[in-house]
Amino acid sequence: MKWLKVDPDKCVGCGTCMETCSTTWFKENNPALSRIQVTKKDEDHYDLNACNQCGTCIDMCPVGALARDGNGIIRMDEKKCVGCLMCVGFCPTKSFFYHAARRPEPFKCIACGLCVKKCPVEALEIVTE
Structure with a gap:
């Protein structure tokens, strides 16, 4: 499985x-449109x-719009999504x-790794388990 590992101890905000x-x-x-959120603790x-x-x-999606791809990343089938936001709430x-x-469907990180390449303090890492 592939995912974005975060190290808050390294983050400088x-x-x-x-x-x-x-x-x-x-x-x-626009920070509100980011699939990763940084907040001051x-x-x-x-x-x-x-x-x-x-x-x-x-398991929460009532229409089966969410599934894992070959890398274990949870992806949304936007054609199936009805915008009920159960995934957001649960x-x-x-x-x-x-x-x-900006978008009728919810969104989340898909571990694309672009943020990892840009992070100046290496607080992010793509991990494969």
């Missing part, structure tokens, strides 16, 4: 990962939130996101 993600997938620099620490590919959302890590103004 620069937002490069969110910028890379949102500009790649939505063609605009306290003065010196940050939380990084990205899908760990646990699979809880697969995600145990709150890593499924929704932005009604």
Whole structure:
């Protein structure tokens, strides 16, 4: 299985990962459109939130729009998705996101690795288990 491993102890909160993600997938620099979220935990620490590919959302989807690909990445079949947002509501890590103004379907990290390449402090890593 492939997934994006985050190391919050290394994160400096620069937002490069969110910028890379949102500009790649939505063609605009908007943190709300990023599939990885960085939030300030306290003065010196940050939380990084990205899908760990646990699979809880697969069982929650009432229309079978979610399934694992050959690398273990959970993918959405946008043709099947009805926008019920069950995946968003039941995600145990709150890593499924929704932005009604920009996309009718929810979205999440698919471990593409582009943010890993851009992170200046190596707080992100693509892991295969």
